[in-house]
Amino acid sequence: xxxxxxxxxxxxxxxxxxxxxxxxxxxxxxxxxxxxxxxxxxxxxxxxxxxxxxxxxxxxxxxxxxxxxxxxxxxxxxxxxxxxxxxxxxxxxxxxxxxxxxxxxxxxxxxxxxxxxxxxxxxxxxxxxxxxxxxxxxxxxxxxxxxxxxxxxxxxxxxxxxxxxxxxxxxxxxxxxxxxxxxxxxxxxxxxxxxxxxxxxxxxxxxxxxxxxxxxxxxxxxxxxxxxxxxxxxxxxxxxxxxxxxxxxxxxxxxxxxxxxxxxxxxxxxxxxxxxxxxxxxxxxxxxxxxxxxxxxxxxxxxxxxxxxxxxxxxxxxxxxxxxxxxxxxx
Amino acid sequence: xxxxxxxxxxxxxxxxxxxxxxxxxxxxxxxxxxxxxxxxxxxxxxxxxxxxxxxxxxxxxxxxxxxxxxxxxxxxxxxxxxxxxxxxxxxxxxxxxxxxxxxxxxxxxxxxxxxxxxxxxxxxxxxxxxxxxxxxxxxxxxxxxxxxxxxxxxxxxxxxxxxxxxxxxxxxxxxxxxxxxxxxxxxxxxxxxxxxxxxxxxxxxxxxxxxxxxxxxxxxxxxxxxxxxxxxxxxxxxxxxxxxxxxxxxxxxxxxxxxxxxxxxxxxxxxxxxxxxxxxxxxxxxxxxxxxxxx
Amino acid sequence: xxxxxxxxxxxxxxxxxxxxxxxxxxxxxxxxxxxxxxxxxxxxxxxxxxxxxxxxxxxxxxxxxxxxxxxxxxxxxxxxxxxxxxxxxxxxxxxxxxxxxxxxxxxxxxxxxxxxxxxxxxxxxxxxxxxxxxxxxxxxxxxxxxxxxxxxxxxxxxxxxxxxxxxxxxxxxxxxxxxxxxxxxxxxxxxxxxxxxxxxxxxxxxxxxxxxxxxxxxxxxxxxxxxxxxxxxxxxxxxxxxxxxxxxxxxxxxxxxxxxxxxxxxxxxxxxxxxxxxxxxxxxxxxxxxxxxxxxxxxxxxxxxxxxxxxxxxxxxxxxxxxxxxxxx
Numbered sequence: 005x006x007x008x009x010x011x012x013x014x015x016x017x018x019x020x021x022x023x024x025x026x027x028x029x030x031x032x033x034x035x036x037x038x039x040x041x042x043x044x045x046x047x048x049x050x051x052x053x054x055x056x057x058x059x060x061x062x063x064x065x066x067x068x069x070x071x072x073x074x075x076x077x078x079x080x081x082x083x084x085x086x087x088x089x090x091x092x093x094x095x096x097x098x099x100x101x102x103x104x105x106x107x108x109x110x111x112x113x114x115x116x117x118x119x120x121x122x123x124x125x126x127x128x129x130x131x132x133x134x135x136x137x138x139x140x141x142x143x144x145x146x147x148x149x150x151x152x153x154x155x156x157x158x159x160x161x162x163x164x165x166x167x168x169x170x171x172x173x174x175x176x177x178x179x180x181x182x183x184x185x186x187x188x189x190x191x192x193x194x195x196x197x198x199x200x201x202x203x204x205x206x207x208x209x210x211x212x213x214x215x216x217x218x219x220x221x222x223x224x225x226x227x228x229x230x231x232x233x234x235x236x237x238x239x240x241x242x243x244x245x246x247x248x249x250x251x252x253x254x255x256x257x258x259x260x261x262x263x264x265x266x267x268x269x270x271x272x273x274x275x276x277x278x279x280x281x282x283x284x285x286x287x288x289x290x291x292x293x294x295x296x297x298x299x300x301x302x303x304x305x306x307x308x309x310x311x312x313x314x315x316x317x318x319x320x321x322x323x324x325x326x327x328x329x330x331x332x333x334x335x
Numbered sequence: 336x337x338x339x340x341x342x343x344x345x346x347x348x349x350x351x352x353x354x355x356x357x358x359x360x361x362x363x364x365x366x367x368x369x370x371x372x373x374x375x376x377x378x379x380x381x382x383x384x385x386x387x388x389x390x391x392x393x394x395x396x397x398x399x400x401x402x403x404x405x406x407x408x409x410x411x412x413x414x415x416x417x418x419x420x421x422x423x424x425x426x427x428x429x430x431x432x433x434x435x436x437x438x439x440x441x442x443x444x445x446x447x448x449x450x451x452x453x454x455x456x457x458x459x460x461x462x463x464x465x466x467x468x469x470x471x472x473x474x475x476x477x478x479x480x481x482x483x484x485x486x487x488x489x490x491x492x493x494x495x496x497x498x499x500x501x502x503x504x505x506x507x508x509x510x511x512x513x514x515x516x517x518x519x520x521x522x523x524x525x526x527x528x529x530x531x532x533x534x535x536x537x538x539x540x541x542x543x544x545x546x547x548x549x550x551x552x553x554x555x556x557x558x559x560x561x562x563x564x565x566x567x568x569x570x571x572x573x574x575x576x577x578x579x580x581x582x583x584x585x586x587x588x589x590x591x592x593x594x595x596x597x598x599x600x601x602x603x604x605x606x607x608x609x610x611x612x613x614x615x616x617x618x619x620x621x622x623x624x625x626x627x628x629x630x
Numbered sequence: 631x632x633x634x635x636x637x638x639x640x641x642x643x644x645x646x647x648x649x650x651x652x653x654x655x656x657x658x659x660x661x662x663x664x665x666x667x668x669x670x671x672x673x674x675x676x677x678x679x680x681x682x683x684x685x686x687x688x689x690x691x692x693x694x695x696x697x698x699x700x701x702x703x704x705x706x707x708x709x710x711x712x713x714x715x716x717x718x719x720x721x722x723x724x725x726x727x728x729x730x731x732x733x734x735x736x737x738x739x740x741x742x743x744x745x746x747x748x749x750x751x752x753x754x755x756x757x758x759x760x761x762x763x764x765x766x767x768x769x770x771x772x773x774x775x776x777x778x779x780x781x782x783x784x785x786x787x788x789x790x791x792x793x794x795x796x797x798x799x800x801x802x803x804x805x806x807x808x809x810x811x812x813x814x815x816x817x818x819x820x821x822x823x824x825x826x827x828x829x830x831x832x833x834x835x836x837x838x839x840x841x842x843x844x845x846x847x848x849x850x851x852x853x854x855x856x857x858x859x860x861x862x863x864x865x866x867x868x869x870x871x872x873x874x875x876x877x878x879x880x881x882x883x884x885x886x887x888x889x890x891x892x893x894x895x896x897x898x899x900x901x902x903x904x905x906x907x908x909x910x911x912x913x914x915x916x917x918x919x920x921x922x923x924x925x926x927x928x929x930x931x932x933x934x935x936x937x938x939x940x941x942x943x944x945x946x947x948x949x950x951x952x953x954x955x956x957x958x959x
Contacts, residue, residue, distance in 0.1 A: 249896070
C-alpha cells in the first residue's frame with residue numbers, strides 16, 4: 005500500500021543578511037497510514053522547517069521551498085494553488101505547535117477557535133461548530149467542557165492549552181497530524197498525559213503522526229520508525245528498534261551515548277559528542293558531521309555521503325559504516 | 336582515523352564586535368539618522384563660528400534696509416529693524432542648541448536619580464515617588480514652565496531651569512522601568528550571589544544596561560526643549576532680547592507676515608529642521624541600540 | 631558519610647497575595663516552600679527534582695539568601711544564614727555560589743568574558759593585575775575554553791559555552807557549595823552531556839558540593855548521590871540514587887519515574903505508564919492533608935485530613951506518605 009505522505013528530496017532555503025541558510029537540504033521521508041514516525045534532531049537540524057514545508061507554512065519571501073515534491077495521498081502539495089492548500093490545512097493535515105500560548109488567539113474563545121476550522125472545512129454553522137467543539141474538548145479530557153468551551157486561552161493552564169490545541173488539530177479528522185515538540189514546555193507528568201492522549205486518539209482515528217522532537221525517550225516510546233536529522237539532512241533512518249540498538253551513524257550513536265538513562269546503573273561518564281553544531285551558512289565540503297566525528301576517514305572530507313541501505317529497511321549516510329565498520333558500536 | 340576536538344576553536348567566525356561598535360555600525364547604515372546627525376553637527380559648527388561666517392551682528396540694525404527680500408547682500412533678507420535674518424538665524428541657533436542640550440543636564444540630573452531610587456527600592460518609596468511623578472504629568476507642561484519662569488523671572492539660565500524642572504518626568508519613568516526590569520535578570524542575581532551590594536550593582540550592572548533607552552529618550556527630549564523655548568520666546572516670555580532666538584524671530588515676523596512671510600518661514604523652518612534632525616537621530620539610535628534587532 | 635556542610639531546617643517561604651490600593655490587605659499566601667528539611671554533605675551532589683510550581687527554584691534561592699525565607703533556618707559553618715544581614719553575608723557568599731538556567735540571561739551583555747569570570751574576584755578584592763588575569767585564564771581552561779576568548783562578549787558564544795562561562799565564574803572563589811538551578815535545560819542534548827561531564831570532573835577535582843535542581847529525572851539521577859523529590863512546596867521523598875529507582879516509596883515518585891521515557895524501544899514496550907489525572911494545583915490554595923492526594927492513585931480517606939510526616943523508612947530513605955507506617959504522626 006502506498007504511503008500516505010512522501011516527502012521527496014525537499015530543499016528549503018532561507019535568505020538572510022549573512023547568506024543563504026540551507027535549513028533543509030535534500031530530505032526525503034515517508035509516512036504510512038496509521039503510522040507514527042519521529043523526526044529527531046537537535047536545534048537547527050531542520051526538523052521543524054521540513055514539517056512546516058509540508059504545510060507550506062515557510063515564511064516567504066525569506067524562506068522558500070526550492071525544489072522537491074511532497075506527495076500526499078497521491079497529490080503533490082507543492083503544485084496546489086494557495087486556495088487548495090488552505091483547504092488541506094486543518095482538514096487533511098493539521099499541526100500541533102510547541103508553544104500553545106503563542107499559537108492560540110488570545111482574543112477568541114477556545115470554542116470559537118475550534119469551530120473556525122469546522123465552519124471552514126465542514127460547512128458547519130457556528131452553533132453546530134460550538135457543539136462539536138464541546139464534544140472535542142470532552143474527547144481530549146478537559147473537565148466541564150460545556151463551560152470551558154466559552155473560556156479564553158489565558159484561562160487555561162499550559163497542559164490544558166495543549167489539549168485544546170490537540171482538539172483543534174483533530175477537529176476535522178485529519179489523515180495526518182504533525183506534532184512539533186508538543187510537550188517541551190510542559191512538565192513530565194503532563195507530558196505523559198498529553199502523549200498518551202495523542203497515542204490513543206491517533207489509534208482511534210487511524211491518523212498518521214509525525215512526531216518532531218529532540219527527546220530520544222519519547223521517540224522510543226511512541227514512534228515505530230525514526231528519522232535522525234543533522235544540519236539539514238537525514239543521516240539515518242529505520243525502525244526505532246533497529247536505529248536504537250544498532251546505529252549506523254556516529255551522530256546517532258553519539259546522541260544515544262550522551263543521554264543518561266534511568267534504568268542503567270550510573271555510568272562513570274557520559275559519552276558526549278564534542279564540539280558544536282555547524283553553521284548552516286558555511287557548511288563544510290563533504291560530510292556535515294566531520295568536525296565532531298571521532299571516526300572520519302579522508303573520504304568524509306571530500307564527498308558528502310548518501311543514504312544507503314546498510315541493513316534491511318535501515319538506511320544511513322556514512323562512509324565509515326558503509327564499509328561495514330562500526331567503531332562506535334555499543335554492546 | 337583521527338580524533339577531532341573542535342570544542343575550543345568553535346567560537347563564531349565572525350569578527351569581534353563590541354556592543355557600542357555594533358550599534359555604531361548599524362547607525363551608520365541608517366541614512367535618515369546620519370542626515371539628522373550631520374545637520375546637527377553642521378548647524379552647531381555654524382553657530383559656534385557664526386562671527387566668521389557672517390559679518391553682521393544679531394542686533395545690528397540698519398534702518399535703511401528694513402524688510403528686504405533675500406539678496407546678495409542679505410542672504411535671507413532683513414527684518415523690521417533692518418537686522419540681517421541669516422545672522423540672526425545663526426546666532427539664534429546658539430540659543431536653541433544651548434537650551435536643547437543644557438536642559439538635558441538638569442533633566443537627567445533630577446530624573447535619573449529619582450527613577451533609579453524608585454526602581455531599585457521598590458515598595459512604598461517607589462509608590463510615593465511615582466505618585467509625585469503622576470501629579471507632575473497631569474499638568475500641561477507648557478503652562479507649568481510658564482508658571483515657573485514667571486516665578487524665577489530673568490533670562491536664559493532661568494529658562495533652562497524652568498524647562499528642566501518640568502521635563503524630568505519622562506526620564507524618571509523610563510529609568511525606573513529599566514531598573515525594575517533589569518533588576519530581575521539573572522546576571523543581577525548572580526552579582527548578588529557573589530556578594531555585590533546595592534550601589535555596586537546599580538553602578539556596574541543596572542545603569543550601564545539602561546544606557547541605551549536613556550540615550551534615546553534624551554535625544555527625543557532635546558527637540559521638546561527646543562520647541563518649548565521657541566514657543567515661550569514667541570509669546571515673549573522666553574529669552575529676553577537682545578538674546579537671539581528663533582521664537583522671537585517668528586514673533587517679530589508675525590507682525591509683518593502678509594508682506595514679508597519669509598521672515599516667519601525661515602526661523603520656523605529652522606526649528607522644524609533641527610527638531611526633525613534630532614528625531615531621526617533618536618529613531619536611528621533606538622534601532623541601533625536595540626539588541627533584538629541585530630542581524 | 632562525609633560531614634554535613636549545609637543543614638536546612640523547616641524552611642518556608644510564603645508570598646503574600648494582597649488586594650487593595652492604599653491599605654494592602656492580605657487575602658492569601660502562595661506557599662512556595664512549605665516546611666522543607668534536608669542536609670547536604672561535603673563533596674556530595676544532592677539532586678532536587680520536581681515539576682513547575684513545586685518550589686525547587688525558590689528553595690534554592692532561599693538557601694543562598696537571595697530570597698529571604700519566611701521561617702526556618704539554613705545552617706552553614708555553624709551559623710544560621712537567615713539571621714545574617716546582607717553585609718554579614720558578603721564573606722560567606724564567597725563560599726556559596728550559583729549557576730543559572732538561562733545561558734542568555736545570566737551573563738551581563740556589556741561585560742567581556744574576562745569581566746564576567748573575574749567579577750567575584752573584584753567584588754571580594756582578591757588579586758589584581760597579573761595575578762587576576764592569570765586566574766581568569768586558569769578558570770577559562772578549567773571549563774574547556776581557550777584563553778583568547780577572554781575578550782569576547784557573551785553574544786559571541788554559543789549557549790553551551792555561555793554556560794561554561796557561568797561555571798567558571800562560580801568557581802572563581804573556590805566555593806564549597808554550588809547551587810545549580812536547571813543548568814542544562816536550555817541546551818541541546820549533545821551539549822548537555824558535555825556540561826554534565828564538566829560538572830562531574832570539577833567535583834572530582836575540587837570536592838565541591840552541588841545542589842542540582844532539575845525537572846529532568848534522568849539527569850538528576852545520573853549526577854546525584856541522593857535525590858529529594860518535591861511537590862507543591864513539600865518534600866515527598868528523599869533517597870539515594872539507586873534506591874530511588876529500584877524502590878520508590880512515594881506514589882508521586884513512581885508516577886514521575888514512569889512518566890520519563892527511556893531511550894530504548896525494547897524497554898519501553900514492556901513498561902506501564904502511570905498517567906496522573908488532573909493538573910498541578912495552585913500553591914495559593916494547596917489541598918488539605920497530603921498535598922498530593924487529589925492526583926494520587928493510591929489515596930484513601932485519611933489522606934485528605936492528615937499531613938504525612940517526612941520520616942525515615944529505613945536506611946536513610948525518607949518518605950512522606952501515609953502508606954508508610956513511619957509517616958503517620
